[in-house]
Amino acid sequence: xxxxxxxxxxxxxxxxxxxxxxxxxxxxxxxxxxxxxxxxxxxxxxxxxxxxxxxxxxxxxxxxxxxxxxxxxxxxxxxxxxxxxxxxxxxxxxxxxxxxxxxxxxxxxxxxxxxxxxxxxxxxxxxxxxxxxxxxxxxxxxxxxxxxxxxxxxxxxxxxxxxxxxxxxxxxxxxxxxxxxxxxxxxxxxxxxxxxxxxxxxxxxxxxxxxxxxxxxxxxxxxxxxxxxxxxxxxxxxxxxxxxxxxxxxxxxxxxxxxxxxxxxxxxxxxxxxxxxxxxxxxxxxxxxxxxxxxxxxxxxxxxxxxxxxxxxxxxxxxxxxxxxxxxxxxxxxxxxxxxxxxxxxxxxxxxxxxxxxxxxxxxxxxxxxxxxxx
Amino acid sequence: xxxxxxxxxxxxxxxxxxxxxxxxxxxxxxxxxxxxxxxxxxxxxxxxxxxxxxxxxxxxxxxxxxxxxxxxxxxxxxxxxxxxxxxxxxxxxxxxxxxxxxxxxxxxxxxxxxxxxxxxxxxxxxxxxxxxxxxxxxxxxxxxxxxxxxxxxxxxxxxxxxxxxxxxxxxxxxxxxxxxxxxxxxxxxxxxxxxxxxxxxxxxxxxxxxx
Numbered sequence: 001x002x003x004x005x006x007x008x009x010x011x012x013x014x015x016x017x018x019x020x021x022x023x024x025x026x027x028x029x030x031x032x033x034x035x036x037x038x039x040x041x042x043x044x045x046x047x048x049x050x051x052x053x054x055x056x057x058x059x060x061x062x063x064x065x066x067x068x069x070x071x072x073x074x075x076x077x078x079x080x081x082x083x084x085x086x087x088x089x090x091x092x093x094x095x096x097x098x099x100x101x102x103x104x105x106x107x108x109x110x111x112x113x114x115x116x117x118x119x120x121x122x123x124x125x126x127x128x129x130x131x132x133x134x135x136x137x138x139x140x141x142x143x144x145x146x147x148x149x150x151x152x153x154x155x156x157x158x159x160x161x162x163x164x165x166x167x168x169x170x171x172x173x174x175x176x177x178x179x180x181x182x183x184x185x186x187x188x189x190x191x192x193x194x195x196x197x198x199x200x201x202x203x204x205x206x207x208x209x210x211x212x213x214x215x216x217x218x219x220x221x222x223x224x225x226x227x228x229x230x231x232x233x234x235x236x237x238x239x240x241x242x243x244x245x246x247x248x249x250x251x252x253x254x255x256x257x258x259x260x261x262x263x264x265x266x267x268x269x270x271x272x273x274x275x276x277x278x279x280x281x282x283x284x285x286x287x288x289x290x291x292x293x294x295x296x297x298x299x300x301x302x303x304x305x306x307x308x309x310x311x312x313x314x315x316x317x318x319x320x321x322x323x324x325x326x327x328x329x330x331x332x333x334x335x336x337x338x339x340x341x342x343x344x345x346x347x348x349x350x351x352x353x354x355x356x357x358x359x360x361x362x363x364x365x366x367x368x369x370x371x372x373x374x375x
Numbered sequence: 376x377x378x379x380x381x382x383x384x385x386x387x388x389x390x391x392x393x394x395x396x397x398x399x400x401x402x403x404x405x406x407x408x409x410x411x412x413x414x415x416x417x418x419x420x421x422x423x424x425x426x427x428x429x430x431x432x433x434x435x436x437x438x439x440x441x442x443x444x445x446x447x448x449x450x451x452x453x454x455x456x457x458x459x460x461x462x463x464x465x466x467x468x469x470x471x472x473x474x475x476x477x478x479x480x481x482x483x484x485x486x487x488x489x490x491x492x493x494x495x496x497x498x499x500x501x502x503x504x505x506x507x508x509x510x511x512x513x514x515x516x517x518x519x520x521x522x523x524x525x526x527x528x529x530x531x532x533x534x535x536x537x538x539x540x541x542x543x544x545x546x547x548x549x550x551x552x553x554x555x556x557x558x559x560x561x562x563x564x565x566x567x568x569x570x571x572x573x574x575x576x577x578x579x580x581x582x583x584x585x586x
Contacts, residue, residue: 099457142565178463182552204568247565251459267565272439273457274561 011308012108012301016091018136019110019299023089026129028112031088037074039066045073048258048284051097055104067095072296075113076285081292085116111278111298115285118293120229123262123280124236126295130266130278131242133299138307140269142245145207145234146252147262148279149226150214154197154250157221160187168194172201173253196220201250207234210248226261233262258284264297268307275303317343318374319357323364324349334368341374379422379570380563382436382444384429384555388467392445392555393424395464399577421570433458433558442563443571448553449532453493459564461575462557465582469534471496473548476521479528490520491530500530500550518542 020030039056046052048070055067068074071092079086089112098105112129114122127143134141155168160183167183170176177198181191196219203210211227214220230248237243254263260283266276278297285294318338322331335345338361346355347363361370381396383389393406403417403424416423427435432446437456449471451460471493481487483506490511491497501508511526518538520526532553533539533546557578559571 140566144565174458174460176460178556179460204564251561267562269562269566272437272560272562 012304015136015304016110016301019133020089020091022132022136023112023129026087026125028087028089028114031075031090031113033068033071033074033078033090033092035067035093036065037068037077039064041077042066042069042073045288048073048255048287049096053097053104055095068092069094069096071109071111071298072113072281072284073288076115076288076290076294079115081116081290083117085114085118085122087114088112105302108301109298110301111296113294113296115294115296116292118280118295120232122293123229123295124233126278126297127233127262127264128236130264130276130297131237131245133297134245134266134268134276135242137275137299137304138268138270142247142267143264143276144204144247144249144252144267144274145230145262145264146248146250146254147223147226147230148254148256148260150200150223150230151250151253152256153221153223153226154200157219158184158194158197159189160184164189168197169253169256172197173251175201175251177202204249204251205247207231207246207248230262254279256283257287262295266297266299268304270307271303273303275300313356314358315355316346316357317359318345319351319355319360320345320347320368321351321360321362322347322349326363327366330366331363334363338368338371338374343374376418376421377567378416379443379567379574380441381422381424382427382432382441383424384432384445384447385426386429388429388447388555389426389445391466392464395466395578395581396422396574399574399581401574401577430454436558436560439560439562441560442567443557443559443574445555446558448551448556449493449496451556451558452551453495455495456558457561459559459561460556461559461571462578462582464555464557464578465585467553467555469532469553470546471530471550471553472533472546473500473528473530473550474518474533474539474544474546475528477543477545479521479545479547481527487528488526489528489530490517490526492517493530496550497530518544 042054054069057065059065071090071094075088091110093106093108095104095106097103114126131143134143151172155165158168164183164187171180180194180198184191184194196217199217203213211231234246237246252263252265259279259281261280263279265274267274276297276299280295282293285292320335331347335347338345346357351360359374361368383392401420401422403415403422406415406424413426425441430450432444433450433454433456435441436444436458447467487506487508488511489497489508490513492514494510494512497510513520517529517531520529522542564571
């Protein structure tokens with residue numbers, strides 16, 4: 001690949017630029033945040049954080065500060081409520097303990113939040129942008145949708161207390177239908193009471209088909225309103241080729257303390273985990289004392305390393321080996337001539353064995369030698 | 376060709392599980408041939424098997440090196456991998472139990488010393504009972520821990536109970552039943568959905584016939 005500003009940019013950087021353009025074209029405004037927030041804010045809202053471990057430090061004024069472990073909480077806190085909607089996007093680093101390493105890591109997230117007087121269009125638009133985001137990562141992607149209202153209604157119909165409902169939701173997130181009988185038995189609930197819930201969590205696929213299957217589940221609770229919301233939200237994909245990449249799957253069972261209504265997760269082929277996560281989080285807004293609604297999503301760029309992991313075969317196009325004592329101005333001029341052909345040039349006085357270059361040229365007596373193969 | 380990558384646990388359980396897959400039409404004849412090879416492919420039905428350490432199956436599947444795999448419920452409960460648990464294969468049945476010397480009496484005035492390789496399972500179990508415990512992580516020969524005074528009780532797998540008996544130990548509580556589970560990577564489930572669903576349907580039919 002020849003040198004140009006875009007071709008030499010890291011794939012994740014190119015992706016971020018492209019997402020900025022995409023979000024801006026939909027009227028979203030960039031929201032830049034400080035890296036720090038008062039620790040007290042997170043300690044009061046730890047239940048909403050992925051991990052309750054936070055990097056803290058004491059600021060010069062004596063306040064205990066935290067490196068941001070989450071973006072959404074800060075945006076909600078700092079965004080005043082008004083009668084309209086705020087459409088914001090961000091491109092920020094967060095600092096969390098990751099499940100895989102068990103240690104703190106800096107994680108780059110790109111995402112958006114639509115906060116305020118949100119309506120059906122806002123939800124549809126966020127989903128549309130989520131699918132467009134996935135398209136920019138890889139053409140082979142899937143956006144899996146769920147509705148927490150549907151899941152909660154089916155779980156409640158089993159008849160257990162909050163503990164049992166939570167265990168049922170755990171089973172839903174792992175599509176584990178076989179352990180549901182054990183959960184029911186532990187609460188003295190007849191296994192047959194969970195049949196409808198089991199059928200629901202087994203479903204996955206094309207939205208129209210899944211909705212038909214839900215209608216045929218015997219003993220299903222009334223979820224007509226929720227299914228209506230789900231189907232209206234995907235109306236935005238009508239006649240779009242992306243429509244085929246949307247599935248309904250009730251294993252997308254996000255934290256009900258945070259989310260409510262429609263939730264979604266995005267997958268791209270080649271990454272073993274979901275790379276995008278989002279949904280409606282009115283529940284979080286209520287807990288933070290806000291009356292308005294909200295919908296948003298985040299793309300986890302750290303998970304894309306594996307996808308974008310293919311390095312260039314060569315470190316540079318040309319290794320320009322100059323004689324000791326050569327005039328630096330002449331070396332620079334020779335390198336610039338090669339640059340002008342779109343080549344990257346590594347200048348050195350001795351051929352570096354640890355550097356792989358497409359061409360090795362000599363700079364001797366003020367001339368570049370060995371450029372025959374370079375077109 | 377796009378293969379379905381399957382991680383099987385090395386050992387007797389893995390061989391039984393493989394027979395189940397074979398009977399369901401996902402055989403790979405080279406798999407059971409003697410040798411040290413660990414990866415086997417069958418181009419005809421598009422499956423690729425790997426033999427891995429039983430406790431590593433969940434890691435291979437969670438990290439996407441395998442699309443599906445077979446792991447014991449004990450391993451799934453201990454490592455809590457973010458995977459789908461699609462089927463209970465009904466093989467390798469056993470229990471995770473609390474065992475102790477036959478004359479053991481829990482002195483609730485003291486912290487209970489628990490030797491185990493299932494630290495999370497033990498911690499969750501005793502957290503639910505409200506008992507204060509001290510976990511002693513071990514990797515094998517757990518049964519000798521109470522005999523040598525290293526622990527008061529052990530939390531371990533009990534299959535027939537023979538090993539416990541031979542070491543003068545008895546089961547004091549059953550924590551959870553264990554059997555082999557078919558697990559799937561969440562992203563593979565999206566992109567190899569038809570193949571995985573076909574396998575699940577055929578395995579379910581096999582299991583139904585076995586019952």
